[in-house]
Amino acid sequence: MAAAEAISLLQTQLWLGFVVFLRVGAAVALLPGFGEQSVPMRIKLVVAIAFTLIVAPALPQEPPDLSINSMVLLVATETVAGVLIGLGVRLFTLALQTAGAIAAQSTSLSQILGGAAIEPLPAMGYVLSVGAIALAVMAGLHIKAAHLLIHSYVLLPMGLFSTGSDVADWGLTQVAHAFELAFLLAAPFVLMSVLYNLALGVINKAMPQLMVAFVGAPVITLGGLFLLFLAAPIMLSVWLAALDQFMASPFEAQR
Template identity: 45%
Template sequence: MNDLQALVDVSQPFAFAAFLAFLRVGAFAALLPAFGEQTLPMRVRLAVALALTTLVLPAVVDQLPAQPDSLAATGHIVVIEVAAGLVFGLGVRLLVWALEFAGALASQSVGVAQLFGSGMTAEPSSAFSQVFVLTGFALACAMGLPLHAVAMMIGSYSIIPSGSFPTPDLLAATLLPGFQNSFGLAVRLAGPFFIAGLLYNLTLGFVNRAMPQMMVTFVGAPALTGAGLILLLVASPVLLGIWVRALIAAFATPFGPSL
């Protein structure tokens, strides 16, 4: 028993450091694209969080504080670490929402917004959103998403040190522009479909003026949907390449002009 007690005394500081690292990394992993989706089983998401913690911990163990004597101080550090992980996770998650919003805008522009279904995300989304999200996640994983996530978590301790709550100035200077840039990115990704919808409406107006008796809507709607599918096939590689570059930039400079 004395030997076990000595082992506990030696391992207790490291165990508390691992616990703090898991809090930040686990909160970040809950919002991580592809690996933090609500459609994945809880065991898989927990395994991802533990795996990322195992990779991050050796690099940051010297930056983690010792266990406080009081329970209130321990709870304070716990809340701070979870908040820090959520801040970094939200900065990345905004790009996923941009991809979903771009798919919704594109679907509405080419007349297929009524086709909804369930995909990687928890909420039902349009068909184009599902294609964008699934393909974007696949490209992100192929580009080394876990490695970028580990590097971001290691660098997060130099931006928000352990035990230091994110300041309101930092949150205002990062998250608010992040929402703005996310919306701008979604509009840019859906731009080709906006143009296709505009050309369709202009053509429909000219045909309707030339042939008022013709039911141009019933004739043009299938053409618009077909053109939208062809445009999706042609433009998706370029659009998703833009999104993946923005995602990698967000991992590299979480609080910088990544978009």
């Protein structure tokens, strides 16, 4: 009798672990650092299993009916929930890459080392992305991700679909916030580019015989690198604060 109860309990826990793995695996595949294309699939699998072992015992709700008939619904709902969580966090990486692209385009550095990453990025976007991922991991990204996944079962209950209108509104809000963050981070480079080109136009108007293109190109490149050296710590700190705010309250309106 005791053996039968132990086997039944073990079977229930295994099914529960599998259901949790569906959400965790989908989220881990999109998380910064853990879900990068350069990370081998075996490492991603190990990370997903490790997160599953952390999240499953801490579920804040009773597991639903884990019979075979309900597994199809659970596979769909948990995978969608994990993808939503992972995409919400991944947008912050895309925001930083967009900021790097805007900054590089403003300072004539958009083509240098463009193929250094698996996805071609300008040099500034690549440097900022690597620095941001390193900073996030050093700041405890794995702990914050575990808290987010555990908390997600309160916001997105197991076995239930979110309504399409809610998901659409949340997605539009997150995309708009990502672009807002990207333009905010790239604002110093855009401002410098506007002022520099305005000054260059005035100089060219005053001295038409001067080849301002030959004089101006090295200056804007050096100025962009110097500004990146000064602004990168502030940009990364602002980005990390925004990421922490999202992971603490992923489904609240961003301010």
